Amino acid sequence: MSSLELYPQDEKLPRGEHVAFNLYMITALLLFVLMMLLGLTMRMTQADWTPVQAAMFYKIMTMHGAGMVGAMSLASIAVMWFFLRKYVSLHLWAFVSNYVLFMLGALCIIWAVFVGDFASAWTFLYPLPVHSMGLWSNGAAAVFMVGYLLIGVGMLLFYLDAAAAIIQRYGNLGRGLGLQWLFGGAIDPTHPKAVVASTMVIIANSLGILAGAVVLVMCLINVYDPEIALNALVAKNLIYWFGHMIINATIYMGVIAVYELLPRYTGKPYGVSRPFLWSWAASTVFVIIVFPHHLLMDYAEPRWMLVMGQIISYAAGFPVFLVTAYGVLTNIHRSGLRWTMPSMLAVLALFGWAAGIVPAIIDGTIGVNRVMHNTQWVPGHFHFYLLLGVLPMVLTLLYHVVGSRRRAPVNSGTDRAGLLLYVVGGISFCMVFLYAGHMSVARRFSTHLPEWLPYDRAGSIAAMVLILGMLVFATRIIVGLLKAPVDADAAHPAG
């Protein structure tokens, strides 16, 4: 169980770890801001407010998707690492290697998009990368895929190091998940939630990355030897197994910050329980097999897989609603919670996850997907739980860490104003997407029909408000992270 002390000694970062953590988080924050600006450019293009041509729009779309998923992964891995290292022995070289490979991969992707003109979307569907109609070369497609492979290898290295560390400490991954207590026995209340969540992510996301590696290598072979053709449906299954898992994993890594930090601000213990362990055990399975809900329009897919996609989408809501969100609400209820930036962001994060999953589950229904698929309903729900769920989880940790530096107050008027802008802009931005989706506005269109423009304009204005809030966060946190670390005990007493 995590400590109730606000800044326990075992979270202090030695110099090497401190530099690595700052590199991860500052890179991720800059990426978030840049990718948000690209997102705003897309919305403004659809709103007919910027003169961006279709070729550039789809390059921006490809970069925005790949960049946001990359930034979310980078930041949430840093969250997992920050807490997991307290309980098991992680190697700094693995953490740093992931960063280096991520940066190399990012450079490949940036080159492929902005020099090689690659514009096939981040979840490119085979055989699109080699059917550009002359707009990008096969070489650009290959460099983009090599970029993904480099990032995947880095993440896998980190997960393997974490898996080895958990096995070394707990005996096997099942004991890391707490499976030995599912059906009985006295649960060790000190078993860390961070270890349970990390183990789940390691199991699920390693499989997803391996699936991604398989399809990437197959596509790379196809780029240079078109005679070796792939089955488009098999390729799509692998792409979405990988794509869904890698973005889903960010929320399961990010939530560790809420588990670890929120009880310190409420002052109420928040130990593991049997429902909690059941929830994570079930989620481990659900996350691996839920991806067919991306293929509900592929009627050639075996019927049982489509049914599974719907049923598991429903079932996946149970752990979120009944254990994590409910657990957080009971932890803050009548607690005397101290409302500071980390605690406000933690509560926002759980709200964003729980509320954002509602339209996602509904879209997982085959009958609904038949009219909602690939409308703006889809970016509506994933922006909801990424912008108002995962990102606030990362910001929870970052505001907490910055708060341990004496000269960076974490609850200033500027911070609160930033949060207000972020929440109002974020909710409005996502609800406009959802509203437009229910009105059948297509996603991934560079040019919109005249009747769709009001939604695009409202979405653009909301995005501007959101980005203003994000700029406040990014500035405050980057300045705070760059200040020399000082002993926090005098400024922030425990409790």
Place this chain on the structure above:
Amino acid sequence: MIFQNVIWAITLTGMGLVTLGFIYAIAQAGRPADTAEAERAHRTSISLRRVLFAALLLLGIGIAWASLRPFPIPAQHAPLQAAQVVDVVGHQWTWDVSQTHLTAGEPVEFRVTAGDVNHGFAIYAPDGRIVIQTQAMPGFTNKILYTFRTPGTYKIMCLEYCGVAHNGMTAELDVAARGDKS
């Protein structure tokens, strides 16, 4: 009643309930409970979670049962025996549609595939709402069975990103009233 509006109302209700739960907990968060109150609240929260679990389980099973019977996707390997049959092939960036003049009130079987990359075959009604869609994938044929209820000009749009002219990949279907030969 427009199906998408029903979905919108259900979504707002679900998100609203989540919001109310958070508002309640946040409103209570600043008032610390004493030991006895905390113990009572803990017991209540466990009972409430059981009720919520049962309610969500029943709701999930009920909706899954209702939404999958009959199965919303027609049989793919059996003849659909529709009065009208339309073969559709998606290409970068045009639709090859075998028949664009259709009759309302009679089932139409669309056999959808692609000649190059993945496309999304979506039919928009004259009011701008999607009525049905499927994937157009090279190497596979997806079959839709749909009966147009109202005459008018329906628009086909590509809803799967297929390259830089993706949003311009459109076609039209003229749906006439039964008995209307014009």
